[in-house]
Amino acid sequence: MTDQAPALMILVPVFASLALTLIGPLGHRAAYGLLIVSIAISLASALATMVQVVQTGQSVHYRMGDWIPPMGIELVIDHLSAVVLVLISACALLTAVYSMHTARQDNPDRLNHYYALFALLVAGLLGMTATGDVFNLYVLLEISALSSYGLLARGKGKAYYATFRYLIMGTIGASFYLLGVGYIYIMTGSLNMADLAEILSRPELEASVSVRIGFSLIILGVWIKMALFPLHAWLPNAYSRAGTTTACLIAPLMTKVSVYIMLRIMFTVFSADYIFQQIAWSHLVIYLASAAAVLGMITALSQRDLRKMLTYIIVAEIGYLTGGAWLANTAGYTGAVYHILADGLMTLCLFMAVGAIIYRTGQSTAAAMQGIFQRMPVTASVFLIAAASVVGIPPTCGFFSKWYLLQGAVQAGAWVFVAALIIAGLVAAVMFFRLLEMAFFGRLEDAVSENGTENPHAVPPKIRLEEVPLTMLLPLVISGAALFGLGIYTNEVVQYLIRWSVPAGI
Amino acid sequence: MDELFYFIIAKYNYWAALVLLFIGLFGMIVRNNLMKKIIGMVIFQTAILLFIVSIGVKRGATVPILKFSPDKQPLLDATAYANPLPHVLILTAIVVGVAILGVALALLQKIQRVHGTIEEDEILEDMRK
Numbered sequence: 123m124t125d126q127a128p129a130l131m132i133l134v135p136v137f138a139s140l141a142l143t144l145i146g147p148l149g150h151r152a153a154y155g156l157l158i159v160s161i162a163i164s165l166a167s168a169l170a171t172m173v174q175v176v177q178t179g180q181s182v183h184y185r186m187g188d189w190i191p192p193m194g195i196e197l198v199i200d201h202l203s204a205v206v207l208v209l210i211s212a213c214a215l216l217t218a219v220y221s222m223h224t225a226r227q228d229n230p231d232r233l234n235h236y237y238a239l240f241a242l243l244v245a246g247l248l249g250m251t252a253t254g255d256v257f258n259l260y261v262l263l264e265i266s267a268l269s270s271y272g273l274l275a276r277g278k279g280k281a282y283y284a285t286f287r288y289l290i291m292g293t294i295g296a297s298f299y300l301l302g303v304g305y306i307y308i309m310t311g312s313l314n315m316a317d318l319a320e321i322l323s324r325p326e327l328e329a330s331v332s333v334r335i336g337f338s339l340i341i342l343g344v345w346i347k348m349a350l351f352p353l354h355a356w357l358p359n360a361y362s363r364a365g366t367t368t369a370c371l372i373a374p375l376m377t378k379v380s381v382y383i384m385l386r387i388m389f390t391v392f393s394a395d396y397i398f399q400q401i402a403w404s405h406l407v408i409y410l411a412s413a414a415a416v417l418g419m420i421t422a423l424s425q426r427d428l429r430k431m432l433t434y435i436i437v438a439e440i441g442y443l444t445g446g447a448w449l450a451n452t453a454g455y456t457g458a459v460y461h462i463l464a465d466g467l468m469t470l471c472l473f474m475a476v477g478a479i480i481y482r483t484g485q486s487t488a489a490a491m492q493g494i495f496q497r498m499p500v501t502a503s504v505f506l507i508a509a510a511s512v513v514g515i516p517p518t519c520g521f522f523s524k525w526y527l528l529q530g531a532v533q534a535g536a537w538v539f540v541a542a543l544i545i546a547g548l549v550a551a552v553m554f555f556r557l558l559e560m561a562f563f564g565r566l567e568d569a570v571s572e573n574g575t576e577n578p579h580a581v582p583p584k585i586r587l588e589e590v591p592l593t594m595l596l597p598l599v600i601s602g603a604a605l606f607g608l609g610i611y612t613n614e615v616v617q618y619l620i621r622w623s624v625p626a627g628i
Numbered sequence: 629m630d631e632l633f634y635f636i637i638a639k640y641n642y643w644a645a646l647v648l649l650f651i652g653l654f655g656m657i658v659r660n661n662l663m664k665k666i667i668g669m670v671i672f673q674t675a676i677l678l679f680i681v682s683i684g685v686k687r688g689a690t691v692p693i694l695k696f697s698p699d700k701q702p703l704l705d706a707t708a709y710a711n712p713l714p715h716v717l718i719l720t721a722i723v724v725g726v727a728i729l730g731v732a733l734a735l736l737q738k739i740q741r742v743h744g745t746i747e748e749d750e751i752l753e754d755m756r757k
Contacts, residue, residue: 257717264724271731275738282738283751289732290656293669297676300721304680307714 124170128184128197128252131167131207134160135245142238150226153234158218160241164248165211172204176618183254191254192314198254202459202623205615206251206382209466213374214244216601220474221367222593224481228365229276236276240371243269247379256303256391257313259383260296263347266379267292270372277364284359291356295346298339305336306391318391328400337401340387348380350440351414358433366477369429374469377436378462381443385458388447394627398450407448412542414441419549428476428486431553432469435512438546439465445539446527450628454530459620461523464511464608468520471508471601475501478590478598494561497588500595502561504602509554511605514547519608641682648675662739662746666732673725677718684714 138160145152171182181200185191199207218240229236246266253259271292275285307313309332310321327333349357361373388397398404418438425431443465446458476486478501483490495502511520524543531539589595608615636643648671655668692709740746743754 257720261720261724264728268724268727268731271735275735279742280755282735282742283755286662286732286735286739289728289735290665290669293673293728294653294656297673301676301679304676304683307680308683313717 298343302339411445457526645679
């Protein structure tokens with residue numbers, strides 16, 4: 123069984139997605155059950171593969187249909203992809219469990235079709251991470267993008283236009299990627315990543331203008347997909363108008379997987395030497411990343427809508443990740459990879475907590491936070507943990523990723539990035555302090571009073587506990603605990619997984 | 629002058645793809661009508677597909693199916709065949725493009741129902757209300 127784990131991980135959600143379109147008459151419970159079972163199988167396969175990679179210290183190669191690479195498509199799972207695969211399937215499983223009530227609320231009709239798209243998106247993301255073929259990656263990129271358009275458009279009303287803009291931008295991004303792959307194919311005649319790496323390292327191709335253009339187009343396409351400042355305009359609208367479950371699924375994963383692809387293209391297909399010696403865009407990219415981090419956080423601070431605030435935090439976090447990857451040293455790279463994990467969990471946790479608050483209060487403005495600690499103590503505590511992680515307070519994992527990133531930035535002498543990291547952290551602190559102050563001290567009647575006048579002698583109403591149902595609470599608590607867990611086991615994660623994936627030459 | 633002429637003519641497939649690419653980008657970014665944006669998107673994608681298909685072409689080459697030359701000798705020389713791989717890749721990419729077009733048209737229909745228009749400025753005005 124473990125031999126087939128890399129294929130099962132991707133194929134089980136694909137077939138579950140097909141089955142889900144057919145089982146409408148069986149009702150929503152059957153659909154919910156099938157979704158959870160299929161993603162749990164993916165998670166088990168991803169974990170089994172990760173254990174195998176850690177134990178043997180070598181990457182797992184799986185030949186699809188036993189065609190020998192570079193002719194056939196192979197799945198390659200090394201230390202880097204193993205962690206990202208576990209992150210994707212774990213986040214998807216938590217969201218699937220969480221979706222029990224919210225998905226039914228957002229999709230009163232044809233819930234099974236919604237879940238079919240959910241499973242297809244997960245399959246696409248897992249495939250993108252596992253594949254060792256650049257064209258296969260394009261196809262899976264489009265599979266996950268298409269299912270995300272379908273999921274986001276289920277937000278109704280204003281979501282349609284936001285999704286349309288995302289579709290146009292996403293297609294431009296993917297097309298640039300395809301064009302870049304075309305250029306690379308013309309020069310090398312290969313599509314397999316390992317084979318490409320070997321061919322591209324030949325000295326006659328190092329100086330080739332076509333290869334350089336191909337690289338630029340691919341990276342530009344990936345940047346559009348991951349919403350790097352200033353290409354981020356599509357993200358906040360598309361994500362903040364989606365349904366709660368959709369936002370919890372897409373927000374943590376889509377952009378992180380795009381960052382993973384950037385790392386894969388930079389360091390597996392091309393090499394660190396080529397990127398930092400021949401291309402040498404580091405200065406420019408680090409300025410962009412710093413701008414993304416600072417401006418993203420400041421824009422987040424100015425938002426009144428909670429979900430929109432979180433989407434701008436994603437834009438800022440993408441800045442951290444990109445900067446870390448382009449610092450060209452081990453600490454920066456470690457920070458970027460570790461932050462993919464940390465930020466995936468943080469974003470998941472924040473979106474789930476805000477989703478729970480919206481589910482109970484029915485409003486999504488910051489005013490919904492008032493008195494949340496009294497009404498929903500568990501949700502509010504998890505929100506507090508996630509906020510601490512975004513700000514970077516130990517022992518949450520957000521602190522450790524920032525620590526590595528700062529270390530890398532100082533080593534590289536990228537003082538702009540150091541300043542951006544610190545300023546963004548401070549702005550995040552102000553933003554969350556404001557919200558948490560409302561959550562702790564905001565009185566319940568403030569949330570309901572309409573004329574805004576305050577009567578100091580009013581008797582406070584009896585506090586009612588209004589915690590969300592267990593299916594929502596459990597994933598929320600697990601993701602909150604994971605933020606601590608990842609923080610406490612930072613050394614192990616870095617030592618057994620990330621350290622192995624550090625590319626040669628940085 | 630001759631050199632410039634040769635430079636353009638010898639690589640005419642690249643130039644054609646480039647022109648189509650910019651027509652498509654122009655349509656997607658500048659046009660106000662969402663249907664025209666979709667048309668621009670399709671032209672943009674098609675330009676890339678044509679570009680990649682055109683690199684498989686070889687002068688005087690035949691389809692990559694094993695067959696016999698006029699003197700009944702089996703034709704095993706790789707240079708006699710066109711490269712099939714770009715065609716196969718593009719076949720997949722065409723399917724992807726059709727799926728995107730389908731989703732885009734469905735979304736456009738929904739936008740028309742919600743906002744009553746497919747002009748971008750009017751939609752933005754409608755959303756501000």
